Amino acid sequence: MYNTKKITEDIYWVGANDRRISLFEGVYDVPLGVSYNSYIILDEKTVLLDTVDKVVAHQFFENVEHVLNGRKLDYLVINHMEPDHCAELESIVTKYPDVKIVCNAKTQSMISQFFDFSISQDQFVIVKEGDTLETGKHKLMFVMAPMVHWPEVMVTYDTEDKILFSADAFGSFGAIDGNIFADEVDFEHRYMDEARRYYTNIVGKYGPQVQALLKKAAAIEINMICPLHGYVWRKDLNIFIDKYQKWSAYEPEIKSVLIAYTSVYGNTQNAAEILSGELAKLGVKDIKMYDASVTHPSYIVSDAFKYSHIVFATTTYNMGIFVNMENLLHDISAHNLQNRKIAIIENGSWAITAGNLITEIVSKWKNTEIIGNKITVKSSLKSTQREEIEALAKEIVKTIK
Numbered sequence: 001m002y003n004t005k006k007i008t009e010d011i012y013w014v015g016a017n018d019r020r021i022s023l024f025e026g027v028y029d030v031p032l033g034v035s036y037n038s039y040i041i042l043d044e045k046t047v048l049l050d051t052v053d054k055v056v057a058h059q060f061f062e063n064v065e066h067v068l069n070g071r072k073l074d075y076l077v078i079n080h081m082e083p084d085h086c087a088e089l090e091s092i093v094t095k096y097p098d099v100k101i102v103c104n105a106k107t108q109s110m111i112s113q114f115f116d117f118s119i120s121q122d123q124f125v126i127v128k129e130g131d132t133l134e135t136g137k138h139k140l141m142f143v144m145a146p147m148v149h150w151p152e153v154m155v156t157y158d159t160e161d162k163i164l165f166s167a168d169a170f171g172s173f174g175a176i177d178g179n180i181f182a183d184e185v186d187f188e189h190r191y192m193d194e195a196r197r198y199y200t201n202i203v204g205k206y207g208p209q210v211q212a213l214l215k216k217a218a219a220i221e222i223n224m225i226c227p228l229h230g231y232v233w234r235k236d237l238n239i240f241i242d243k244y245q246k247w248s249a250y251e252p253e254i255k256s257v258l259i260a261y262t263s264v265y266g267n268t269q270n271a272a273e274i275l276s277g278e279l280a281k282l283g284v285k286d287i288k289m290y291d292a293s294v295t296h297p298s299y300i301v302s303d304a305f306k307y308s309h310i311v312f313a314t315t316t317y318n319m320g321i322f323v324n325m326e327n328l329l330h331d332i333s334a335h336n337l338q339n340r341k342i343a344i345i346e347n348g349s350w351a352i353t354a355g356n357l358i359t360e361i362v363s364k365w366k367n368t369e370i371i372g373n374k375i376t377v378k379s380s381l382k383s384t385q386r387e388e389i390e391a392l393a394k395e396i397v398k399t400i401k
């Protein structure tokens, strides 16, 4: 049975939710599920904006058929070719053989990479930056957004209703639980962390490209943002746009300390716990700690974008950095994190190498500084070292204030 949602008088959400997905992109757990958003504009011409992932195809086609209500589909706009949005392209063309595919040249070449079926050249409407498509009352303008998240990405701006169909930008993990608009749910408490985790892990590497899109968006009036995942924004857009400004500029949201540790027998954790207590005594609020062997890196990457200061505490292992910490550090590096203050705690019972190896990795992060003296734990923290930890806490706090 169809499950559609009205966005405006003539625009409908025809997407679907997946709450059984075990790993999004084969990597990220999504405890709140995920939505694959697709939209239809019912104008003199009918327009479908993007399709969905194949796992929700059945629901999607029921939705599309219901909204079209016997009308033919005139246009399919492809904003993003990733299979979580374009998996049903071939099925759409099969079902609506007269549909025109509106996309850019990069998208057109990707279609032949992902699909084997042939589409005649005259079935394509190839668009470039600023091109428009009139569908009756609505006029759609296409704006290129390369690397937000793939090179072919574009966004579509409805100049009539001033709606931005924003592709992956302004999306979030989390299924749509009945309501469709972000202002109808407690987005800040229920979804903002998942929105950050989605942004930082999926698009976080491409901050400059997101900044370029935000610059283009600032030049147009936007009443509503319709992303490909998560809720539709029609109120207080600046709350989310401001977050995107910070995330894409690698600017921390809060001045506080994130501590990520790994610990084989609890001694590294002990040092990390003592440091966190000293920071708290000195007035640092909202300190966050993760055992990087327990928590998936996507959550720690997300908080690394949120916090101004990060402490890495880990063991030397196989003459290197303990494997889960090494993985985390490489993951954060791959997402281009910048502008952070870092402190290090290392542990080892012989030939301690972890601290220097962390320094090597972190020193490649732009505008990032290692602060205080590295704490070296030899097997377990000794009472004589408490002063060292207190001193490190003071150094950290100095740079917070």
Ligand code: FEO
Residues within 6 Å of the ligand: 080, 082, 084, 085, 149, 150, 168, 228, 229
């Ligand atoms: Fe939701 Fe880049 O795909």
